[in-house]
Amino acid sequence: MEEHKQEGKITINDVAKAAGVSKGTVDRVLHDRGEVSEKSREKVLRVIEELGFKPNMYASMLASRKHHIIQCLIPEFFTGEFWSLTDKGIAEAADLVSRYGVEVQPVRYDQYNIESFQKVCEDILQNPPSGVIIAPMFRAETLRFVRELSARGIPYIYVDSKLEDDDYFAYFGMPMYQSGYLCADILTMDQDVKKVYLVRIARDKKGLSDPTLTRRTGFLDYMSEHYPAATVQNVIIDPIDAGKIDETLDEAFADDHQKKYIVMLNSRVHLVASYLKRKNITDCRVVGFDVLEKNVAALRSGQVKYLIAQHTDKQTVAAVNALVDWIILGKTVAQKDNYTQMDILNNLNCDYYM
Amino acid sequence: MEEHKQEGKITINDVAKAAGVSKGTVDRVLHDRGEVSEKSREKVLRVIEELGFKPNMYASMLASRKHHIIQCLIPEFFTGEFWSLTDKGIAEAADLVSRYGVEVQPVRYDQYNIESFQKVCEDILQNPPSGVIIAPMFRAETLRFVRELSARGIPYIYVDSKLEDDDYFAYFGMPMYQSGYLCADILTMDQDVKKVYLVRIARDKKGLSDPTLTRRTGFLDYMSEHYPAATVQNVIIDPIDAGKIDETLDEAFADDHQKKYIVMLNSRVHLVASYLKRKNITDCRVVGFDVLEKNVAALRSGQVKYLIAQHTDKQTVAAVNALVDWIILGKTVAQKDNYTQMDILNNLNCDYYM
DNA sequence: TCGATTTCCGTGTACGGTAACGGATAAATA
DNA sequence: TATTTATCCGTTACCGTACACGGAAATCGA
Numbered sequence: 001m002e003e004h005k006q007e008g009k010i011t012i013n014d015v016a017k018a019a020g021v022s023k024g025t026v027d028r029v030l031h032d033r034g035e036v037s038e039k040s041r042e043k044v045l046r047v048i049e050e051l052g053f054k055p056n057m058y059a060s061m062l063a064s065r066k067h068h069i070i071q072c073l074i075p076e077f078f079t080g081e082f083w084s085l086t087d088k089g090i091a092e093a094a095d096l097v098s099r100y101g102v103e104v105q106p107v108r109y110d111q112y113n114i115e116s117f118q119k120v121c122e123d124i125l126q127n128p129p130s131g132v133i134i135a136p137m138f139r140a141e142t143l144r145f146v147r148e149l150s151a152r153g154i155p156y157i158y159v160d161s162k163l164e165d166d167d168y169f170a171y172f173g174m175p176m177y178q179s180g181y182l183c184a185d186i187l188t189m190d191q192d193v194k195k196v197y198l199v200r201i202a203r204d205k206k207g208l209s210d211p212t213l214t215r216r217t218g219f220l221d222y223m224s225e226h227y228p229a230a231t232v233q234n235v236i237i238d239p240i241d242a243g244k245i246d247e248t249l250d251e252a253f254a255d256d257h258q259k260k261y262i263v264m265l266n267s268r269v270h271l272v273a274s275y276l277k278r279k280n281i282t283d284c285r286v287v288g289f290d291v292l293e294k295n296v297a298a299l300r301s302g303q304v305k306y307l308i309a310q311h312t313d314k315q316t317v318a319a320v321n322a323l324v325d326w327i328i329l330g331k332t333v334a335q336k337d338n339y340t341q342m343d344i345l346n347n348l349n350c351d352y353y354m
Numbered sequence: 355m356e357e358h359k360q361e362g363k364i365t366i367n368d369v370a371k372a373a374g375v376s377k378g379t380v381d382r383v384l385h386d387r388g389e390v391s392e393k394s395r396e397k398v399l400r401v402i403e404e405l406g407f408k409p410n411m412y413a414s415m416l417a418s419r420k421h422h423i424i425q426c427l428i429p430e431f432f433t434g435e436f437w438s439l440t441d442k443g444i445a446e447a448a449d450l451v452s453r454y455g456v457e458v459q460p461v462r463y464d465q466y467n468i469e470s471f472q473k474v475c476e477d478i479l480q481n482p483p484s485g486v487i488i489a490p491m492f493r494a495e496t497l498r499f500v501r502e503l504s505a506r507g508i509p510y511i512y513v514d515s516k517l518e519d520d521d522y523f524a525y526f527g528m529p530m531y532q533s534g535y536l537c538a539d540i541l542t543m544d545q546d547v548k549k550v551y552l553v554r555i556a557r558d559k560k561g562l563s564d565p566t567l568t569r570r571t572g573f574l575d576y577m578s579e580h581y582p583a584a585t586v587q588n589v590i591i592d593p594i595d596a597g598k599i600d601e602t603l604d605e606a607f608a609d610d611h612q613k614k615y616i617v618m619l620n621s622r623v624h625l626v627a628s629y630l631k632r633k634n635i636t637d638c639r640v641v642g643f644d645v646l647e648k649n650v651a652a653l654r655s656g657q658v659k660y661l662i663a664q665h666t667d668k669q670t671v672a673a674v675n676a677l678v679d680w681i682i683l684g685k686t687v688a689q690k691d692n693y694t695q696m697d698i699l700n701n702l703n704c705d706y707y708m
Numbered sequence: 709t710c711g712a713t714t715t716c717c718g719t720g721t722a723c724g725g726t727a728a729c730g731g732a733t734a735a736a737t738a
Numbered sequence: 739t740a741t742t743t744a745t746c747c748g749t750t751a752c753c754g755t756a757c758a759c760g761g762a763a764a765t766c767g768a
Binding site for chain 1: 408410411412413415416455529532535536539543544693694695696697698699700702703706707
């Protein structure tokens with residue numbers, strides 16, 4: 001492996017000499033630490049400009065020996081569930097930026113328990129990190145939390161979905177409306193569709209931020225634009241009870257002997273898939289979201305035809321990088337809202353997705 | 355922005371103390387510089403493992419004061435063509451790793467002129483970089499070149515496609531066979547397909563590496579497995595002459611009044627698209643590859659239904675990162691062959707692809 | 709006017725590595 | 739046994755920046 005010597009690099013000493021001051025003074029100017037006469041200051045700044053001095057980041061990081069912590073606020077989860085991919089992203093990001101002396105910590109809370117969320121928020125504010133990444137679940141609480149962060153000048157990034165505040169440093173996530181629209185396109189696929197089943201889960205939503213609502217709008221818009229005659233039948237299932245799912249779906253499909261078009265707009269399409277498997281139903285086209293292990297398994301074994309997915313791991317990595325760029329290099333993110341790509345997966349390309 | 359002091363970080367001195375040697379010895383072990391007894395070596399390695407020592411790359415870069423150059427060998431191109439995305443990746447990677455004092459340089463050659471390729475290879479060997487990334491076009495020449503690189507211990511990574519040598523450091527690219535297979539699936543999409551048109555371009559292939567051959571195999575395998583009765587009609591067009599394209603395609607489609615299934619297995623599907631637009635033909639389903647500007651335009655305006663794409667920019671970034679990890683941190687790549695995902699694009703999700 | 713501040717600035721050391729240098733010890737040779 | 743040679747390893751001088759410390763000069767107050 002060949003190496004090239006760093007050619008004539010300007011150091012802080014060169015600047016000091018050229019400006020007729022000591023490196024201490026140059027450093028004070030560089031960091032606006034005061035205690036420098038206006039005259040020296042100007043002289044130093046001029047010399048820096050003339051020589052094109054750029055501080056050596058390695059030396060700087062080494063000498064300052066600070067390290068930064070970025071905390072990622074995501075719900076607890078079991079292996080293979082939706083958030084595991086995000087979690088994988090956190091780990092990956094942690095590994096990547098550890099070289100910069102930046103630590104990335106996951107902070108988990110129970111998404112069904114608002115107190116647990118409040119608790120972790122408090123903890124974070126107790127000993128504030130350099131930046132926060134947050135997947136919002138509880139709207140009001142999250143807004144209160146980020147207001148605190150703003151007040152303390154701590155940048156935060158939304159991932160997965162974002163809330164209606166304006167102080168966030170950036171957002172990385174899927175365009176929800178369009179994902180619903182696309183989903184309808186994939187589901188119907190130019191075919192002669194008379195009826196689609198929109199399977200939803202019963203969920204007591206009190207103050208929960210539910211981005212899939214936007215997605216549903218996109219889906220329904222597509223349907224009414226392209227298939228105005230088709231009916232969209234809502235089917236509400238209870239995710240807890242498999243027996244009840246069978247009952248509900250049996251009833252919904254009772255009179256329908258045609259090819260069935262079934263869609264779920266959240267990550268739980270595997271529930272439908274396992275129903276279909278149990279009942280050995282094959283004449284249907286099922287589309288869902290997100291690459292949970294169970295969903296991918298259903299893709300492979302054929303119950304689910306397509307999954308629309310996003311690389312939540314990559315999103316997280318991007319979010320962390322954006323924060324690091326800002327915190328260490330003072331570089332702002334190119335664009336605040338980053339709508340990441342929607343991936344269309346079937347059994348042929350899902351193996352290459354990871 | 356808060357800062358945290360680096361808590362108990364393991365340094366080379368800690369390792370030295372724990373292993374009962376001097377940091378000089380630890381450094382020799384770290385860099386395989388020899389002059390260390392097997393006993394000390396093992397001891398040091400064990401301690402490193404136990405303590406989880408990770409060299410501070412800032413200190414390392416500062417002390418070693420060298421800078422590295424990575425050169426990327428890709429064909430010349432016009433804006434919007436296939437290689438522009440790769441080129442974008444090079445720029446992005448260059449920006450990312452500049453923090454490490456690593457420079458990334460594109461090196462371009464004329465893909466229709468073997469001498470120009472030989473010329474840049476010579477130039478590179480004249481003043482060898484720390485690593486090379488190469489998109490192989492001329493098989494024999496490339497093999498000769500990489501053999502030279504191997505001999506000099508310079509790691510090289512293939513992107514886009516790879517050749518049948520074994521010394522490459524890594525490969526980042528699409529699984530070509532599977533991409534053809536997937537393409538057929540997307541093209542036929544469960545429908546009653548009797549005939550597909552496989553449009554190809556006339557190309558004098560002498561020693562050219564043509565990865566789309568593998569893709570074609572995948573495509574044809576899918577067809578014979580799923581649509582054994584369907585015919586695949588090859589249509590050879592001349593990319594230079596639009597008038598001739600019209601003629602050829604007119605003739606090919608002359609007797610066919612059904613919905614037409616058309617596919618191109620390289621990035622030139624926009625040629626077919628513009629023919630269809632000129633002739634105002636709409637009853638067809640066209641699938642192609644790669645996100646050239648023209649292809650995406652055809653996707654938006656409807657002549658092309660699906661594009662199968664890969665993030666060649668991301669591939670390049672990954673390749674550069676892999677080299678940097680190796681060159682600077684001595685970290686080998688997790689897996690040698692990295693088959694990146696195949697993206698399915700239509701007019702609804704293509705906007706979010708960049 | 710003279711000590712007390714305040715303002716400004718140079719010096720020195722630490723940061724965690726790298727690598728040249730030369731010394732000590734053991735092995736090989738005469 | 740004396741001497742060369744090879745092997746192994748500790749010492750030390752950096753790398754470029756950050757920042758504490760203390761001193762000199764300038765300003766101030768009475």
